[in-house]
Amino acid sequence: MEIELLVKKAQAHDKEAVLKLILDKKSEYYRLAYVYLGNKEDVLDAMEDMIVLVYENIKKLKNPESFYSWSKSILINCCKKQLRSRKKIILLNKMEEQGQEDSDRSIASIDIKRCLQKLNSKQREAIKLRFFLDLDYGTIANITKVAEGTVKSRIHQGLKRLKKIMGGEYGGKL
Amino acid sequence: MVGNYDNQAVEKLLANEKERIESLEAPEELNDRLRKALYQKKSKKKISQSLIAAGLVAFLLITSHYNVIAYYGKKIMGYDVIMGDTLQKLNEVGRGQEIGKSYRFKNGVEVTLDGIMLDSNNLLAFYTIRDEKGEVEEKNLQITLIGFSGKRYYMESGRGEINENTTEVKWLGEFQTPNFLTKTLKFQMTLMEGKFREEGEIKFPLDWNKAMGYSLKNKLNQEIDISGNTVYLKELIATPTSTVIKGKIDTALEYIFNRLSDNKLFIRGVEMDLIANGKKIPLLGGSLSTNVEGITFEQEYDALPSELQDLKIQFNKLTVRERVKSSVNISPDIKDHEFTINDQKVCIKKVEVRGTNTHITMETEDHVGLYKPLLTYEGGTAPFEKVVPGKEIKKTDGTIMYKREFIFQGTGENMKLQIGEIIYSKIANKAMQIPLQ
Numbered sequence: 001m002e003i004e005l006l007v008k009k010a011q012a013h014d015k016e017a018v019l020k021l022i023l024d025k026k027s028e029y030y031r032l033a034y035v036y037l038g039n040k041e042d043v044l045d046a047m048e049d050m051i052v053l054v055y056e057n058i059k060k061l062k063n064p065e066s067f068y069s070w071s072k073s074i075l076i077n078c079c080k081k082q083l084r085s086r087k088k089i090i091l092l093n094k095m096e097e098q099g100q101e102d103s104d105r106s107i108a109s110i111d112i113k114r115c116l117q118k119l120n121s122k123q124r125e126a127i128k129l130r131f132f133l134d135l136d137y138g139t140i141a142n143i144t145k146v147a148e149g150t151v152k153s154r155i156h157q158g159l160k161r162l163k164k165i166m167g168g169e170y171g172g173k174l
Numbered sequence: 175m176v177g178n179y180d181n182q183a184v185e186k187l188l189a190n191e192k193e194r195i196e197s198l199e200a201p202e203e204l205n206d207r208l209r210k211a212l213y214q215k216k217s218k219k220k221i222s223q224s225l226i227a228a229g230l231v232a233f234l235l236i237t238s239h240y241n242v243i244a245y246y247g248k249k250i251m252g253y254d255v256i257m258g259d260t261l262q263k264l265n266e267v268g269r270g271q272e273i274g275k276s277y278r279f280k281n282g283v284e285v286t287l288d289g290i291m292l293d294s295n296n297l298l299a300f301y302t303i304r305d306e307k308g309e310v311e312e313k314n315l316q317i318t319l320i321g322f323s324g325k326r327y328y329m330e331s332g333r334g335e336i337n338e339n340t341t342e343v344k345w346l347g348e349f350q351t352p353n354f355l356t357k358t359l360k361f362q363m364t365l366m367e368g369k370f371r372e373e374g375e376i377k378f379p380l381d382w383n384k385a386m387g388y389s390l391k392n393k394l395n396q397e398i399d400i401s402g403n404t405v406y407l408k409e410l411i412a413t414p415t416s417t418v419i420k421g422k423i424d425t426a427l428e429y430i431f432n433r434l435s436d437n438k439l440f441i442r443g444v445e446m447d448l449i450a451n452g453k454k455i456p457l458l459g460g461s462l463s464t465n466v467e468g469i470t471f472e473q474e475y476d477a478l479p480s481e482l483q484d485l486k487i488q489f490n491k492l493t494v495r496e497r498v499k500s501s502v503n504i505s506p507d508i509k510d511h512e513f514t515i516n517d518q519k520v521c522i523k524k525v526e527v528r529g530t531n532t533h534i535t536m537e538t539e540d541h542v543g544l545y546k547p548l549l550t551y552e553g554g555t556a557p558f559e560k561v562v563p564g565k566e567i568k569k570t571d572g573t574i575m576y577k578r579e580f581i582f583q584g585t586g587e588n589m590k591l592q593i594g595e596i597i598y599s600k601i602a603n604k605a606m607q608i609p610l611q
Contacts, residue, residue, distance in 0.1 A: 015212050023205060030200035040201060047204065048211035055212055112187040118311065120338045121255060131188040132195045157338065163184050165311075 007064035036079035123158030250289035540574035546594025551586025
């Protein structure tokens with residue numbers, strides 16, 4: 001009920017209502033963007049872009065109930081835009097200094113990220129949303145704008161490949 | 175063995191990462207940033223829309239000239255995900271050179287060199303590897319470009335995107351720009367998979383008319399001191415595809431002196447931001463190489479904005495790796511014992527003997543890494559097993575502390591812990607204005 005009221009206010013150009021809607025679930029948005037971008041600064045930039053787009057486009061939102069999935073789709077698009085402009089290059093020969101002993105920290109987290117990088121970007125997206133944010137198939141389908149069956153298949157295929165990649169990299173040992 | 179990584183292990187790793195993400199909270203500054211973004215946004219006025227429309231028409235008129243050229247296949251297709259905004263824009267206006275030549279290996283794998291882009295900083299090669307069997311990820315393809323009088327150009331960095339059914343990878347490989355006398359290049363490939371090894375090549379002409387020059391080339395020749403290390407900036411070259419800053423850390427003499435001294439110091443990296451018109455330009459990559467001349471570095475950023483009013487380099491930190499000569503006594507009753515390693519504070523939070531293993535929990539500032547640990551005791555050495563990563567804790571003064579547990583296989587009387595190497599960052603926080611002429 002409250003969401004509906006806030007959305008109505010936001011549609012009448014009430015900026016505070018937009019802020020309230022977003023800040024009420026700020027950690028959810030933050031984690032969602034973090035799964036895509038992986039660092040605080042980029043997440044903050046993406047969320048700034050999102051809130052402006054939400055404000056500018058909220059009139060187009062027909063069903064106030066779906067505000068959260070609608071605005072999360074916008075956030076995902078903002079993250080993808082950032083990723084494209086970032087064009088992370090994986091350095092091969094040049095960084096000889098770093099290779100062998102990078103850091104003694106977050107080893108498990110680095111490993112899983114490195115393996116995820118080898119997946120197709122759509123499979124990677126689905127796996128991250130499913131396993132890191134615990135979103136169900138329906139929600140993922142909703143915010144990434146694809147059919148539920150596609151999400152399922154991406155996760156299934158992605159996991160299969162992930163296991164293969166990890167098996168290849170670590171010879172079956174953890 | 176490929177493929178015997180069990181489900182549980184994968185799910186456990188995924189669950190670890192989930193736990194990490196779940197523990198993230200939105201930072202305090204978020205509220206302010208969002209409020210500012212929303213309120214400083216200029217509201218749309220009707221007049222501005224008509225201006226946008228006028229702008230669009232003008233833009234179409236200018237670019238239609240390029241589109242005529244681009245229409246007949248001069249656009250490199252299918253690389254949208256990999257290209258990034260800057261390259262995509264250049265590609266849209268036909269700044270790439272389309273090649274479209276393929277080579278088929280005996281095992282059925284086909285490589286197509288779709289196109290290249292050329293400027294003073296880089297040669298970018300766009301190529302596709304196809305394997306109908308769907309095992310493209312297991313193919314290892316090495317590329318070298320061979321130019322005028324046999325000069326070889328190696329791939330310096332690259333990035334690829336694999337499709338969903340793993341039959342195709344699109345690659346973007348970055349090479350040094352060839353000598354301007356080069357009229358044709360050989361795209362030489364070595365395909366490896368297990369014992370299979372085959373070489374192939376694609377010859378193509380280099381169209382220098384398509385090459386993009388630099389928009390800004392600035393001999394900087396400036397130096398900056400970061401806690402005892404001198405960083406020399408040699409030059410900055412901006413082209414339509416990227417902006418490269420070249421420089422050196424320490425002079426040859428300083429370098430030799432450091433190598434000979436007990437501390438034997440290596441520079442691990444220099445972190446700086448390139449700021450144009452007040453906005454950070456995204457970093458694309460960087461390199462650091464060591465030779466008799468000292469340590470040279472190259473930082474590559476995205477292209478500069480077309481209307482450049484202000485350009486500066488902001489130095490953030492210099493990361494160094496140093497040898498350590500000291501050791502510290504260890505016993506199970508130690509708690510919160512502080513000492514320093516090469517001026518960096520290290521705190522032993524606790525020492526536990528579990529079974530035959532010794533667990534030592536240590537805390538340092540977030541940027542400090544401890545390497546090559548050695549635990550000795552009377553009559554023996556306890557081999558280092560692993561580090562269990564811990565959590566970062568932000569203190570009230572803003573410093574981030576990092577706690578982790580080192581596990582050694584063994585325990586005994588009169589234990590001594592030695593850390594072989596330490597990596598830490600020297601914070602710089604200095605800026606340098608770049609003249610635009």
